[in-house]
Amino acid sequence: MATTRALDAKPAPKPDQPADAARQVPRRRPRAWRWADIGEFAGSAASALLLTWLIFDRLLPFRIQGVAFVVGWYVLTLPVYWLVVRDGHGPVAAKDRLATVLIASGAALALSPIFLVVGYVTVRGLAVVDFGFLTETMELTGPLSEATDGGLLHSLVGTLEQLGIATLIAVPLGVLTAVYLSEIAGPLARPTRLVADAMTALPSIVAGLFIYSLVVIRTGWGFSGFAGSLALTILMLPTVTIAAEQVLRVVPGSLREAALALGSPYWRSVLLVVLPTARAGLATAVILGMARVVGETAPVLLTVGGTNILNTNPFSDYQDNIPLFVFNQIRSSKQTFVDRAWGGALLLLILVLVLFVLARLAGGAGPGGRSRRRKGTAK
Amino acid sequence: MTETTAEVTAVEEFAPVVEPAGGTLRGVGVSAWFGARKVLENVDIDMRAGVVTALIGPSGCGKSTFLRILNRMHELVPIATLAGSVLLDGDDIYGTALPITEIRRRIGMVFQKPNPFPAMTIGDNVLAGLKLTGRKVPNREQLIEESLRRAGLWNEVRNRLGAPAGGLSGGQQQRLCIARSLAVRPDVLLMDEPCSALDPTSTRRIEETILELKDQLTIVIVTHNMQQAQRVSQHCAFFLAAEDEPGRVVEQGDTDFIFGSPKDPRTADYVNGRFG
Ligand SMILES: Nc1ncnc2c1ncn2[C@@H]1O[C@H](COP(=O)(O)OP(=O)(O)OP(=O)(O)O)[C@@H](O)[C@H]1O
Ligand SMILES: [Mg+2]
Numbered sequence: 001m002a003t004t005r006a007l008d009a010k011p012a013p014k015p016d017q018p019a020d021a022a023r024q025v026p027r028r029r030p031r032a033w034r035w036a037d038i039g040e041f042a043g044s045a046a047s048a049l050l051l052t053w054l055i056f057d058r059l060l061p062f063r064i065q066g067v068a069f070v071v072g073w074y075v076l077t078l079p080v081y082w083l084v085v086r087d088g089h090g091p092v093a094a095k096d097r098l099a100t101v102l103i104a105s106g107a108a109l110a111l112s113p114i115f116l117v118v119g120y121v122t123v124r125g126l127a128v129v130d131f132g133f134l135t136e137t138m139e140l141t142g143p144l145s146e147a148t149d150g151g152l153l154h155s156l157v158g159t160l161e162q163l164g165i166a167t168l169i170a171v172p173l174g175v176l177t178a179v180y181l182s183e184i185a186g187p188l189a190r191p192t193r194l195v196a197d198a199m200t201a202l203p204s205i206v207a208g209l210f211i212y213s214l215v216v217i218r219t220g221w222g223f224s225g226f227a228g229s230l231a232l233t234i235l236m237l238p239t240v241t242i243a244a245e246q247v248l249r250v251v252p253g254s255l256r257e258a259a260l261a262l263g264s265p266y267w268r269s270v271l272l273v274v275l276p277t278a279r280a281g282l283a284t285a286v287i288l289g290m291a292r293v294v295g296e297t298a299p300v301l302l303t304v305g306g307t308n309i310l311n312t313n314p315f316s317d318y319q320d321n322i323p324l325f326v327f328n329q330i331r332s333s334k335q336t337f338v339d340r341a342w343g344g345a346l347l348l349l350i351l352v353l354v355l356f357v358l359a360r361l362a363g364g365a366g367p368g369g370r371s372r373r374r375k376g377t378a379k
Numbered sequence: 380m381t382e383t384t385a386e387v388t389a390v391e392e393f394a395p396v397v398e399p400a401g402g403t404l405r406g407v408g409v410s411a412w413f414g415a416r417k418v419l420e421n422v423d424i425d426m427r428a429g430v431v432t433a434l435i436g437p438s439g440c441g442k443s444t445f446l447r448i449l450n451r452m453h454e455l456v457p458i459a460t461l462a463g464s465v466l467l468d469g470d471d472i473y474g475t476a477l478p479i480t481e482i483r484r485r486i487g488m489v490f491q492k493p494n495p496f497p498a499m500t501i502g503d504n505v506l507a508g509l510k511l512t513g514r515k516v517p518n519r520e521q522l523i524e525e526s527l528r529r530a531g532l533w534n535e536v537r538n539r540l541g542a543p544a545g546g547l548s549g550g551q552q553q554r555l556c557i558a559r560s561l562a563v564r565p566d567v568l569l570m571d572e573p574c575s576a577l578d579p580t581s582t583r584r585i586e587e588t589i590l591e592l593k594d595q596l597t598i599v600i601v602t603h604n605m606q607q608a609q610r611v612s613q614h615c616a617f618f619l620a621a622e623d624e625p626g627r628v629v630e631q632g633d634t635d636f637i638f639g640s641p642k643d644p645r646t647a648d649y650v651n652g653r654f655g
Contacts, residue, residue, distance in 0.1 A: 254494040258556070261452060262563055263484025264511030272511055276498035 040088065041101070044081035051076050074105070118349060125346025128339045133347075138308035147336040152344050154310040155325035158225055159351070161314040162304065162321055163294055165229035166236055171286050174240030175275075178285075181241070182248040183270050193245070199238035207234040208299030216303055223305030225314030228321065231299035240289035247281030248274060287359030291352050297323040322348050402485060402566030402597050403428045404449060408463035410625070411444050411453065419444055420625040421463070424616050426567070431589060431598045433608040433634065436618030437649070441626030442601045443491075445618070446569050449599065450486035451479055467567070484512055487565035491572040493552035495544035495559070502540035504555055508563035522562055529595075530558035531588045550581025557588060568592070570600040574607065586611050605650055609638050617646045 052073040056063070078098060086094035133151040141150030177196070181189050211231040215221055251274050259269035275282065305318030306328060322344050329341035404426040411419035419441040426432045434442045447453040448461055451472060464471045472482045495504045505523045509516050516522060523540060527533040532554040536547070544555060553573055560568060570589075574582040582604075589598055589611045602608050608615060615634040620626035630637065630646045641647045 252494070254490060254492060255496060257452060257455065258490065258494045258496070258559075259507070259511055260455065261450060261483055261488040261490075262508035262511050262559065263480045263482075264508075265480050265513075268511050268513065272507070273496055273498070277496065279498060 040084050041081060044084050045073075045077050048077035048080045049073055051080070078102075121342065121345050121349055124339070124342035125344075125349075128343035129346055133340075133343055137310045139310070141308075143334050143336075145336065147339040149336075150340065152320075152322060152325050152340070152347065154307065155320040155322045155344065156347070157310060157312055158228075158304065158314075158319040158321040159294065159323075161312070162225050162228045162232060162300065162319070163290060165226060165314060166232035166293060167286065167290055169229070170233045170236040170240055170289060174237050174285075174289065175244050175282065177237075177241045178244035178248055179270060179275075181245045183266075183274065193242075196238040196241045199234075200242065202235065202238070203298075204231075204235055204296050205298040205302070207231045208302035210234065211299070212302040222316075223303065223318050224316055225304055225311075225319035225321075228300040228304035228319065229314065231303045232293040232296060235296060235299065236289040236293045239292045240285055243285035243288050244278075244282055247278045247285055250281070251277045284359050287355050291355050294351060294355070295323055295348055297327050300324055301327065322351070402467050403469075404486070404567050404597060404599070405466040406445065406449065406463065407466060409445065409448055409465065410462040411441065411448060412460045413456065414458040417625040418620070419448075419461075420627050422618075422626075422628050424628065424631060425614075426597055426599050427614070428566075428597045429594055430614050431593050431600060431612040432614040432616065433612030434599065434601045434616050434618060435603070435605070435608050435649070436626070437620075438603075439626075440618040440620040442618050443571050444626075446488075446571050446599065446601055449567075449569055450483050450488055452483075452488065480512065484508070484563050485565055486567040486569060487560035487563065489553070489556050489560055489568065489570040489573045491575055493549055493556050493576065495547070495552050495555050497543065497545045499544060500541050501536050501544050501547070501555060504544045505558050505562050507559055512563065526558040526562040527555075529561050529588070529592060530554045531584050531591075532558055548581075550577045550584065553577060553581065554585060554588065557585070561592075565596060567597040567599065570598065572601050572603060575603065582607070605638070605652070609634060617641075617643075617649060619645060619649070 052069060056065075056069055056072060078101065081101060082094050082098050085097045089097075128147050130148060132148065134156065135153055136149070136151035137154040138150045138152070139154075177192065180186065181193055181196075208231045211227050211234070215227045215230060216223055221227065255273055255277060256269055259273040260266070264272075300321055301324060304321060304324065306324050307318040307320050309318075311317050311319050326341045326344040326348070329337045329344065332338060406422055406424045406426075409419060409422040410417065422441075422445055424432065424434075424445075434445065436442055444453065449465055449472075453459050453461060461473075464473055466472070467477070467482065467485065470476045472486075495501075496507055499507060502519075502523050503510075505526050506516055506519055509522075524533060524537075527536065532551060535551060536542075536555075539546075544552065547555060553576070557568075557573070574585055577585070586607060589600065592598060593611075598611075600608075600611065612634045614631070615637040616631035617629045617637060618626050619629045630641055630643045637646060638650050641650065647653075
C-alpha cells in the first residue's frame, strides 16, 4: 500500500540538476531533415529532369511541352528518388520517403490555386488601387477617365454597412440557436440542426430572390442596403449557428457541472461560464459567417440595386457593394473599368484577410488579458 | 489520536444544539438507477455537522453516484432516476421546500478533476459562485482572501489574482476549486476523490485544509486512499457492489472502528488491502 502518502512524509529530495552535463552534449533532433536528405531529393529531381528532357526532346518523334513536361518530370522523379533512398537507407525508408513526397506534393497542389488566385488578383489590382480608389466614387467617372480615376468608396461603405447589419442580426440569432442546440437540446434540436445544415447549402441567389420578392417588391420598400443585409443574414445564420454549436460542444461538461454545483441557475452558467469559455471559438464562428457572405454577389444583386453614387443610408435608396462593383465593372468593354474591377477584387481579398486577423486577435486574448480588462481584480 | 478528541468535542459541541450550525445531511433509503440498471440500493447514511464522513469502497460501487445524489447533480444525467430522500437539516432536498439552486449552493461540491473556469482569472474564479448565484459581493478583496486562506492557497497566489486560473498547477487548481466552493458559504462540502489527480504534497495540503474546515462545515469525502480516510474522517461508510448487483453500504461507523475492528469480514479485507 502506498504508505508514502502519509501526512507527515517529506517530499522526495530533488535529484541533482544534470544541467552541466547536458550543456556539453549537442542536441539531437531525430526528425529533422539533414542536408544529405535534401541533397538526395534534389539530385533525384535533377536527374529526373534530364531524363524527361531526354525523352521529350530526343526520343519522342513529336514535341510535347509545358504541362506535360512538368507532369513527366514529376512522375519520373518518384521512381528515381525511391531507388536512390532504397540504395542508401533500405526499402522501408524508401517507402516512407516516397509517401512523404506524395503527400507533400498533394498538399502543394491543393494550396497552389490559392496562391495563384491571390497572386494574380494582387498583381492586377495593385495597378489601380491607390488612396483615391478608396476615397472617390464612380459618380463623376466616365468611359474616358483614367483607370486610376474614380473609386469604390460608395461600394466600400455599402459593404461595411450591409455586412455590419447582417452580423448584428445573424450573430445573436445564430448564437442563441447554437445555445439551444447544444445546451438546452430540446425536442426541436434535431429538426433545427437538420434545417441549419440544409441551409448552408442554400443557393445564394435563392436567398436574394426571397428577399427581393418579399421585402423589395411586396412591401414596396424598394432596393436598399437593408434588404441586402437581410439576404446576407439568411446566408450567414446557418454558418454561424453550426460553427458556434460545434464550439459550444467542446466546452467540457465538467465546467457546466462546476457552475451548477455552485448553485447557479442554468441560464447563468451558460451566460457566465459556457459562452466565455468558448469566446475564442465563437469569435471565429462570427468571422466565418462574415467571410462567408462578404463576397456574395447574387443576393445583393437582387436587393441593393447598385449605384455609382455614395449613399450612406442603408435603409432607403440604392446602395452598392464591392462584389457588385466588381461585377458591374468587369462587364464593361472599356479596359479602364475592367482594371477597376480587379482593384475591387483585391480590396475584397484584403477585407477578408482583415476579418480573419480580427478573428484571431479577438479569440486569442485570455482572461485578465489586455483586451478584456476586469474591474479591479486584486488591485 | 487527535482526530478522536476532535470528534468528541465536535459531537459534544453540535449534538445538544437543536439546529446544528453546519448542515446535517441524511440519506434515507437512497436507491439509484441509470436507465434500467440499479446501481445503488437502500443507502442510509447520517452525515453530521462538524464531522468528516468518508465514503470508501471499490470502483464502480456507487460512491460518486451517492455523492451526486446529495446535491442533486445526479439528475443531470438524463437517464438517471432515484428513490428515497435526502434530508438537509430535516428538509427533503428532493421536496418542494427548497429551490434547487439554493440546495446546490448550501451543498457545495469539489470534483475529482480540478475544474476551475478557464475563462476567468484566479480572483474571479473564487467569486464565480456569487456571480453565478446572482448575489452582490460587498467587499470582494476580503472574500477572495478569506476563501483562499481557508483553502490554503492564499500565499501561493496572492500576487497573481489577476492571472488566468489555467496557469496554476493541478494541486493549486484543486485548492482553487475548494476556495470557489467555500466562497458561497456552503453548509456541506462534498468531495469526490479530490486528491486522486494530485501529488503527495498537494494531497497533504488539501488534507490539512479539510482538517481546518471540519469544524466550520460538514464534509463528505470519497476516497480510494485508506490512509487518507483514516487521517481526515471520523465517520466512515464502506460501499460494496457484488457482480451485477447494486451497491450497498456494507458497514459504517466510527472511522477507528471501521479500520480497527470491523464486524464484516469484507470490510476488514478491503481496508487491509486484501480485496479482489
Ligand atoms: N452516466 C452514467 N450512465 C450510466 N451508468 C453510469 C453512469 N455513471 C455511473 N454509472 C454506473 O453506475 C455505477 C456506479 O458508478 P459510480 O461512478 O458511482 O462509481 P464509484 O463508486 O464512484 O466508482 P469510482 O471509485 O471508480 O469512482 C457504475 O457501475 C457505473 O458504471
Ligand atoms: Mg467515483
